[in-house]
Amino acid sequence: MPIAICCDFxxxxxxxxxxxxxxxxxxxxxxxxxxxxxxxxxxxxREALTKQWGMIEHxxxxxxxxxxxxxxxxxxxxxxxxxxxxKNLKFIILSDGFQKYINRILESNKINTESFDILANDVDLVxxxxxxxxxxxxxxxxxxxCKYSHVLKLxxxxxxxxxxxxxxxxxxxxxxxxxxxxxxxNEDLAKKLEGDSRLQVFDxxxxxxxxxxxxxx
Ligand SMILES: [Mg+2]
Ligand SMILES: [Zn+2]
Numbered sequence: 001m002p003i004a005i006c007c008d009f010x011x012x013x014x015x016x017x018x019x020x021x022x023x024x025x026x027x028x029x030x031x032x033x034x035x036x037x038x039x040x041x042x043x044x045x046r047e048a049l050t051k052q053w054g055m056i057e058h059x060x061x062x063x064x065x066x067x068x069x070x071x072x073x074x075x076x077x078x079x080x081x082x083x084x085x086x087k088n089l090k091f092i093i094l095s096d097g098f099q100k101y102i103n104r105i106l107e108s109n110k111i112n113t114e115s116f117d118i119l120a121n122d123v124d125l126v127x128x129x130x131x132x133x134x135x136x137x138x139x140x141x142x143x144x145x146c147k148y149s150h151v152l153k154l155x156x157x158x159x160x161x162x163x164x165x166x167x168x169x170x171x172x173x174x175x176x177x178x179x180x181x182x183x184x185x186n187e188d189l190a191k192k193l194e195g196d197s198r199l200q201v202f203d204x205x206x207x208x209x210x211x212x213x214x215x216x217x
Pocket of ligand 2: 139140141142143145146147148149
C-alpha cells in the first residue's frame, strides 16, 4: 500500500506558529480567548479564524511580511524534505494558515514548493483589513480548511496515512484517519491523543524519517 505523508505547517515545519506570531503583533485584543472556545468545541476554526483575524483593525503587507520573515523552519526538516523528494513519496502540506506566507517562508528557505501540494486558506488585504477565503466547503466540524476532507480523499484513494502535526486542527484528521501519528512533543495534538497506540511524539524530523523507513519502506 502506498503511503501519503500529510504534514501540518505552523509549529510543525516551522518552529513557531506564524498565525499566533502575527496576531500577537498586530492586535491588542484577546485572540487567545477565541482558541479556548475551539478547545472546548464551542466553535469551529472557521468561526475562530474569522473572529481572530477580524481583530486586526489596520495592517499592510509590509507589516505582515516583516513578521513572517522572522519565522524559522525546523533545521531537521531539510534533510527530511530531501529524503521525501529522493524517495518520490507522496507529501502534502495541510494548513489552517495562509497560502501566501507558507509559500513565502518555504521559498525563502530554498524549499521548492512545486514538488508537492499545499492546501491552506487564502488571505487578501482590502482597505488594510484582512479578507479570508476558505478553499473547502463548510463542513460539520466547522473547519476553516477541512484537513479531514483532504486526508479522507487520500485514504479513499488507497494511501496509508502518515500524519505529522502539532495543534488543534490536526486532532480530528489524525485521530479519525491516520495509520500513524507523529505529534510535536507537549503540544495539543500529543496531549489530546495520549495513550493512542498510533501516537509517536517527536522533536526532530530525523526521528520521523527513521520510523517511516522502519515501518513502511
Ligand atoms: Mg500547527
Ligand atoms: Zn472539517
